[in-house]
Amino acid sequence: MSDQDDIPFYEKPEWADIVPIPQDDGPNPLVPIAYTKEYSTTMDYFRAICRTQEQSERALDLTKIVIELSPSHYTVWHYRQTLLKALNKDLSSELDWIQYMIDENPKSYQIWHHRQVIVDHISAALLPADVPTSSTFSTLTTASGGIPYNALSEQQKEAAREAVKVELAFIAAALEEDSKNYHAWSYRQWVLSHFGPGPWWAEELEYIDKLLETDIRNNSAWNQRFYAFTQGPLGLSQENVEKEIKYTKTKIERTPSNESPWVYLGGVLRKANHPMSEIKEFCESLLPMPRANFSPYLHSTLLEIYEEEAKARRTIESVTKAKEAAVMLAEKVDPIRAKYWNWRKGQLNNISVEA
Template identity: 70%
Template sequence: MAEQQDDVPFYQKPEWADVVPIPQDDGPNPLVPIAYTREYSTTMDYFRAMCRAQEKSERALDLTKIVIELSPSHYTVWYYRQQLLKELNKDLKDELEWIEWMVNEHPKSYQIWHHRQVVVGRIAESLFPSTTSTTTTTPTTAQSTEAAFSFDDLSESQKTAAQELVKSELEFIAESLKDDTKNYHAWSYRQWVLAHFGQGPWWTGELAYTEELLEEDVRNNSAWNQRYFVVTNGPGGLTEEGLQREVQFAKSKIEKTPSNESPWVYLTGVLRKANHSVTEIKEFCEGLLSVPRANFSPFVHATLLDIYEVEAKEQRSAASVEKAKEEAIMLAEKVDSIRSKYWNWRKTQLQKIDILA
């Protein structure tokens, strides 16, 4: 979408004749001057002039696009563009089309994803002005589960608008994730979209989406992380019924790939989130020891070590301490010897447990 209607640089056109470019000032004796291209250097000279004058015009907006397409990570230019879009009351849907092109060209640029978040946040403000409770002028992509408004408080027409906007954004993100299923910026933005628009019906399909991704690649740690985000932040939170569903889901994946760390982290994570003890999966873990490929999984033995240690502390059981020691030795000497020092340290800590005589 780099629109070049002719080969004449913008700064050579009559409409820019009144602008006095401001060169970059690196001081009298720059130590390591950057060898910018003439095109970029000149463009930035004009951009500095726009910033100093705080010009809010169509040509200033056009200039930000030129600079961004030359340097997509230039956050100062993105911020200036956001100000211009607001001052000039531009159609933000048109902006989304350009951002989509930019994401396709530079999928790992944080600034592009953040800009889309700003734009979508402003669209939401315009659609639901009476219900928006938090400003979205300059949001961050650090995730927050606090919604900008309550979905239930919206009118029917507003609910429809919210669903259409969220659906469009989730589809856009999913398309981007096809090229890189672990694009952190895309996942971060996806979580913001889900949370920002409140506890709406879009959460329902998110579990199915993560399950689809995990069917394709059970080691997709990003999909596991997203699933955890959904079950812990979605409508109703992690209920007892939801916990049992997720425990069974994680177990089914572990049985297929017992040496895959992600489902183990997920399994213990949801138990901890629901204030359930890891000892609840003792029978499952012990059963895996009879499976040859599982018996050499460090995650099976590490989880059993945790389980026996918890039992030893709760029951003050010498038998549990001995079982925990056996797991620590197994890890240190056979299945995870690269971290033998850690497992040997864990073994020494078991000696400190106060057991019944």
């Protein structure tokens, strides 16, 4: 380490020509923010280079200093992207720095978004010549419509697969530290969809299965499974839906009081336009199980099934059965929400019964 490393940047001779611009809080600020001297001075210099729209290596270095002091400073991130484009910088080193920043600040949305911008720009090189890209004066060129994977050459497909592999591994490492990191999951969904209908969609289901084997109550993983299954290129064929229903049933049998697989199962059925009655026999088979009998998710699903049947059949017997399910929830299984279940029971009176 040189002696220069201990000197604040604004005391170095290469910054002597810059006249810092102090923050203007007006003549009588009521409650001025108590910034540290380091941050306040750094921002004074940043405002100065912003005013002149300076595009230089020192300006790029200054954005790094500001971001490391305040990782959520959106304006500085945007200015950094402008400089990366203007200076034609090597973006692979930018990805390395982003990895360091995410390790230090895993919940900063701005850092995750910056990585998306950089990866988007890098991936634009994969686009066929006849596919338009998006670019503005102040941002990097991007493949705004995503990568048409099936239209790529074999060499380009291999490059896309490698890019996805790197990003998914990077995200998986972040999720090992915090499996509920919303920004990591959101970015993961973007990566999957941005690079098109490649093999990573099927691999994603395998990855999620491993997560659920580790923690079957990982609601973020269940949410990601729904995204991968319903938005991916595999499709909602009868075979795929039946396979997914079977998979979810095995998870429910393990933890019948776990809300996530119940929500997932209902979501898959509705997305595929399958009736809830399709799982009636399965739900009723769980009732004799002691650990399932008092699951509010089992009984609320049965209520939904019986209500669906009551609306279709319009018989006294079907309406009565639905009401009994609502009473069971209100009085025995989920009394803390008794008012809601009694309201649901009252709604059943709106079904006109046919003689």
